[in-house]
Amino acid sequence: MSMHIIxxxxxxxxxxxxxxxxxxxxxxxxxxxxxxLDKRAETxxxxxxxDLSAGKSRMDxxxxxxxxxxxxxxxxxxxxxxxxVIWGLIGLVAGVAxxxxxxxxxxxxxxxxxxxxxxxxxxxxxxxxxxxxxKEMVEKILLENGALGIGHLN
Amino acid sequence: xxxxxxxxxxxxxxxxxxKMATQKSCTTNAISYKNPLLVAFxxxxxxGFGHFLLGSHLFGVVLVIFEFxxxxxxxxxxxxxxxxxGDFELAKDIIEIKYFYVYIxxxxxxxxxxxxxxxxxxxxxxxxxxxxxxxxxxxxxxSILEVNYLRxxxxxxxxxxxxxxxxxxxxxxHRFITLVFSAIWWxxxxxxxxxxxxxxxxxIGEFEKSRELLDPQWVLFLPSVYMxxxxxxxxxxxxxxxxxxxxxxxxxxxxxxxxxxxxxxFKQQR
Numbered sequence: 001m002s003m004h005i006i007x008x009x010x011x012x013x014x015x016x017x018x019x020x021x022x023x024x025x026x027x028x029x030x031x032x033x034x035x036x037l038d039k040r041a042e043t044x045x046x047x048x049x050x051d052l053s054a055g056k057s058r059m060d061x062x063x064x065x066x067x068x069x070x071x072x073x074x075x076x077x078x079x080x081x082x083x084x085v086i087w088g089l090i091g092l093v094a095g096v097a098x099x100x101x102x103x104x105x106x107x108x109x110x111x112x113x114x115x116x117x118x119x120x121x122x123x124x125x126x127x128x129x130x131x132x133x134x135k136e137m138v139e140k141i142l143l144e145n146g147a148l149g150i151g152h153l154n
Numbered sequence: 155x156x157x158x159x160x161x162x163x164x165x166x167x168x169x170x171x172x173k174m175a176t177q178k179s180c181t182t183n184a185i186s187y188k189n190p191l192l193v194a195f196x197x198x199x200x201x202g203f204g205h206f207l208l209g210s211h212l213f214g215v216v217l218v219i220f221e222f223x224x225x226x227x228x229x230x231x232x233x234x235x236x237x238x239x240g241d242f243e244l245a246k247d248i249i250e251i252k253y254f255y256v257y258i259x260x261x262x263x264x265x266x267x268x269x270x271x272x273x274x275x276x277x278x279x280x281x282x283x284x285x286x287x288x289x290x291x292x293x294x295x296x297s298i299l300e301v302n303y304l305r306x307x308x309x310x311x312x313x314x315x316x317x318x319x320x321x322x323x324x325x326x327x328h329r330f331i332t333l334v335f336s337a338i339w340w341x342x343x344x345x346x347x348x349x350x351x352x353x354x355x356x357x358i359g360e361f362e363k364s365r366e367l368l369d370p371q372w373v374l375f376l377p378s379v380y381m382x383x384x385x386x387x388x389x390x391x392x393x394x395x396x397x398x399x400x401x402x403x404x405x406x407x408x409x410x411x412x413x414x415x416x417x418x419x420f421k422q423q424r
Contacts, residue, residue, distance in 0.1 A: 067381035
């Protein structure tokens with residue numbers, strides 16, 4: 001008599017370790033199924049570009065405007081009392097702040113969704129078919145190695 | 155004989171592969187989708203950085219050295235500084251026309267070339283994704299000198315450290331070649347700008363002393379190089395994490411989808 005245990009994971013080295021540990025306990029490869037999820041996206045085109053762009057950076061504008069204001073701070077700092085170093089740093093902080101604000105506004109409609117995506121989410125489902133007497137042991141291995149949640153079906 | 159033919163065919167197949175990343179024991183190089191305008195912007199801020207961002211390190215370093223060299227010879231930064239503060243006559247006097255006219259075509263060319271590369275690379279990435287038979291990156295490689303393995307890195311940790319001394323974060327990212335190139339110009343900049351002493355005097359309030367130490371010709375390089383290195387570190391960290399996910403996903407799909415889950419659904423019938 002066997003049962004199924006299903007667990008959700010993030011992409012992490014722990015997931016690989018879990019699978020190898022299960023195999024060590026003589027659970028056959030055919031009895032382990034890993035199902036990586038495709039991440040949620042609005043359209044296929046966007047899906048592709050997000051897949052490739054290494055995650056949309058929230059920092060692009062911050063870096064660009066930070067650079068421009070830092071440069072201006074450095075240049076005009078030579079004429080001002082506090083000197084180029086302090087004015088350069090002021091420019092940097094102001095630019096990063098402005099850039100972040102711009103980014104927040106330009107992506108306002110996407111913001112809520114993005115917040116949810118940044119939290120810990122299930123990225124892979126792992127289904128293991130095990131004999132009843134091994135249930136405890138397998139559940140212990142899964143939970144010790146970072147499973148976000150587990151469920152079982154007799 | 156048959157074996158020979160098949161193995162040769164495999165070789166031919168491998169030659170057609172478009173990899174998104176290569177990982178050797180001492181360094182990693184990867185490409186990812188990038189907005190061509192963003193790449194062009196970094197080329198505009200500092201020639202060579204656009205190429206650097208795209209993983210084209212060798213051409214990037216040539217262009218960066220060119221920028222440092224010709225810019226210094228033509229006193230371009232000093233001229234920019236003088237123009238910005240309104241001293242146009244002195245700016246005209248100080249610029250070296252001999253070198254300035256070498257600078258202009260290469261500057262424009264660099265911006266165009268990085269834009270073109272970014273566009274073409276995006277297409278290559280599309281091909282790489284669409285070709286399902288591609289081998290992706292090897293997650294672990296070792297030589298007698300180094301050990302390199304693919305792991306997720308924390309972008310906030312990387313950016314935090316890079317605010318203090320930017321190039322050292324390439325060690326965290328295990329990119330030896332990028333580290334060496336970056337260390338070359340960071341070493342030159344720290345030496346010629348006197349920025350560390352100037353910062354010290356600024357912080358204790360001796361602004362005059364700090365200003366005497368700084369020369370616009372060198373200090374004007376600093377904002378671009380500083381911001382770029384932090385940006386590059388951030389980008390490469392995100393790239394690394396995406397690569398990790400893609401590699402693990404491919405491994406799981408290839409190795410752990412051979413079983414079936416029928417018994418889940420056919421319980422009643424049994």
